[in-house]
Amino acid sequence: MKIGELARATDTKVETIRYYEGAGLLAPPPRTGGNYRSYGSDELSRLSFIRRARDLGFSLDEVRELLTLADDRDQPCGAVDAVASSHLATIERKIADLAQMRDELARVIGSCRLGKVGDCKIIQTLEPMRGAARG
Amino acid sequence: MKIGELARATDTKVETIRYYEGAGLLAPPPRTGGNYRSYGSDELSRLSFIRRARDLGFSLDEVRELLTLADDRDQPCGAVDAVASSHLATIERKIADLAQMRDELARVIGSCRLGKVGDCKIIQTLEPMRGAARG
């Protein structure tokens, strides 16, 4: 399998595959006589794993860790759970931060009466000190 | 006001202020004899504006635009509203994406019985084809 086929099979760009190789997520595959990368089904599985993990928002570091953990099939899976749970906590924190942004932004936008810039509540929220501490 | 004071007054790192200058968000201020940047209250206001906008998640491009719009105090504020509303939509899209990640990840984590890695539902979710299309 050439890199383009692997790319199509996993919905990944060719450059991204080469990038994963450089980043140590995919081992350098054997090459053909013409120096083309040659992949088998193992690499297809591994890249699918990576892509699914990325879709769930795991960082490349976390993916690397999950891949390593996944190889010791007889180990307890507590470490896997730890990575996933800590990532879930990160996502929840991000959502909370964004929700706060959204609420404040919606409030500010809602208070705009579409008049002049000088009277716009959006602008006034951003520069609450104009005319105040001016020396 | 030296850059360090401005940094403390706006809860910004010194390097970030210099970065904003390079990025065209802050004009290059006058310098002292010793080549130190020297700021006044205008720059304090402007940097406060930038920081507040960044806290609301606006990109630097959007901040630049908002700053420009804010200077024409007599113009109608429709353009301001447009920037803010489109940014709000972006945030809401981000939240929706993250919420989907969170739900799926929580589901997957919830189905783990803390056994061996080979039986872990988290791992199995990521590599659903092991043993299937092999050979």
Added chain:
DNA sequence: CTTGACCCTATAGTTGCTAGAGGGTGCATA
């Protein structure tokens, strides 16, 4: 006159790709 806090520039690193330059390979076809 030296210490120390602060300032300066310029450059590289971060994350996860993406895009381009400038070339080589391999197969079909005229």
Added chain:
DNA sequence: TATGCACCCTCTAGCAACTATAGGGTCAAG
């Protein structure tokens, strides 16, 4: 055989928005 084309190769630079380092200069206090 020559040409075209799709595909592949490496290397480098670019994106956002900083952050961090190296290697210096400035200034007030002791």
